[in-house]
Amino acid sequence: MAKTVFITGITGQDGAYLAKLLLEKGYKVYGGYRRLSTPNFWRIEELAIKDKISLLEVDLLDSGNLIRTLNETKPDEVYNLAAQSFVAVSFEKPVLTGQVTALGVTNLLEAVRIVNTKIKLYQASSSEMFGKVQEIPQKETTPFYPRSPYAVAKLYGHWITINYRESFNIFACSGILFNHESPLRGIEFVTRKITDAAVRIKTGKQDCLEIGNLDAKRDWGFAGDYVRSIWMMLQQNKPEDFVIATGEAHSVREFIEQAFQHAGFYIEWRGTGVDEKGIDRKSGKVLIKINPKFFRPAEVEFLCGDSSRAREKLGWKPEVTFSELVQMMVQSDLKRMEKNNN
Ligand code: NAP
Ligand code: F7E
Numbered sequence: 001m002a003k004t005v006f007i008t009g010i011t012g013q014d015g016a017y018l019a020k021l022l023l024e025k026g027y028k029v030y031g032g033y034r035r036l037s038t039p040n041f042w043r044i045e046e047l048a049i050k051d052k053i054s055l056l057e058v059d060l061l062d063s064g065n066l067i068r069t070l071n072e073t074k075p076d077e078v079y080n081l082a083a084q085s086f087v088a089v090s091f092e093k094p095v096l097t098g099q100v101t102a103l104g105v106t107n108l109l110e111a112v113r114i115v116n117t118k119i120k121l122y123q124a125s126s127s128e129m130f131g132k133v134q135e136i137p138q139k140e141t142t143p144f145y146p147r148s149p150y151a152v153a154k155l156y157g158h159w160i161t162i163n164y165r166e167s168f169n170i171f172a173c174s175g176i177l178f179n180h181e182s183p184l185r186g187i188e189f190v191t192r193k194i195t196d197a198a199v200r201i202k203t204g205k206q207d208c209l210e211i212g213n214l215d216a217k218r219d220w221g222f223a224g225d226y227v228r229s230i231w232m233m234l235q236q237n238k239p240e241d242f243v244i245a246t247g248e249a250h251s252v253r254e255f256i257e258q259a260f261q262h263a264g265f266y267i268e269w270r271g272t273g274v275d276e277k278g279i280d281r282k283s284g285k286v287l288i289k290i291n292p293k294f295f296r297p298a299e300v301e302f303l304c305g306d307s308s309r310a311r312e313k314l315g316w317k318p319e320v321t322f323s324e325l326v327q328m329m330v331q332s333d334l335k336r337m338e339k340n341n342n
Contacts, residue, residue, distance in 0.1 A: 216252050
């Protein structure tokens with residue numbers, strides 16, 4: 001019989017890719033979205049799956065709403081992808097971030113505990129929990145050192161998931177996913193901000209890109225590859241936590257260089273610190289400027305993951321390389337620009 005799944009955060013990047021994957025696998029998919037005055041379904045529309053998903057208004061802050069949702073949908077698997085997921089905003093809205101990204105997880109776990117402890121649950125943990133890294137590369141046993149209210153909230157979500165597994169024998173897994181990007185990435189995150197800007201500058205719609213810390217390094221993978229891993233986690237015989245990463249770290253600077261190259265610009269760097277500028281070699285125009293408003297109160301300078309456990313036990317590996325990812329994102333933004341002319 002076809003399995004039923006309930007995904008929180010269906011309007012987000014991972015929600016869209018995971019729903020597509022599970023529909024292809026024959027699941028009946030329920031997707032939870034929070035009510036907004038203007039619906040935000042562009043990702044599931046772009047993947048042409050909106051009509052195949054049963055969409056439900058669900059807020060992680062409302063425990064009764066979650067209990068009723070699980071009672072009505074009777075899922076075999078629940079994927080908790082909803083969160084206030086933007087690190088920069090978490091410094092401005094630390095309480096809201098804690099309510100949604102931390103306590104929201106407990107609301108959902110409680111709903112599982114009350115409705116049916118046989119439901120398998122996935123919790124979206126994050127490499128941000130490693131923060132000021134205590135070991136290189138980071139793996140499941142690396143001690144955590146969160147550096148933002150977001151990372152602190154995710155750490156709570158991570159441990160409460162483990163606690164419910166140990167206390168109530170719930171099949172709950174936590175995936176410690178490193179940064180994963182795609183053409184469906186939110187525009188506020190650095191990768192999509194860069195690819196969008198490269199295309200807008202190329203088409204004369206923007207003069208330059210204002211950016212923060214050029215030297216932060218991340219282990220960036222492709223979201224399509226990463227949602228495969230989270231489904232695999234729930235198909236195991238016993239619940240376990242996994243690090244998901246490519247094992248390669250690249251800087252924001254490198255991401256800019258490659259993205260701008262795909263848009264036809266060769267960036268040369270001049271100056272230092274906040275006065276550093278990225279200049280187009282051909283025209284001499286300044287295309288990249290530093291704006292300290294994009295610096296974080298506490299930065300995560302370097303992340304690079306070791307996903308050996310997932311590769312061995314799940315048989316997972318990433319398919320898309322860093323260069324392919326950058327190219328895919330620029331090309332998709334170019335196509336969007338041509339289609340929408342904005
Ligand atoms: P995303 O695009 O920002 O999506 C987050 C989703 O959460 C959106 O659908 C959002 O709805 C929803 N949401 C926010 N507050 C909610 C609330 N109170 N109730 C219900 N839904 C709410 O994030 P993503 O990149 O897909 O990431 C998915 C999950 O993985 C998140 O938990 C994120 O923190 C975590 N994660 C992401 C990465 C990464 O690199 N992408 C890495 C590690 C972990 P709206 O559309 O209405 O805002
Ligand atoms: O920043 C630097 C910034 O916002 C990456 C979320 O999905 O991944 C994501 O969190 C780096 C940071 O992602 C700008 O300071 C420089 O060092 O793209 P980001 P993030 O903070 O790594 C983790 C794994 C998650 O769990 C989160 O949900 O880039 N940076 N200049 C900038 N970042 C942004 N956003 N904007 C800039 O202008």
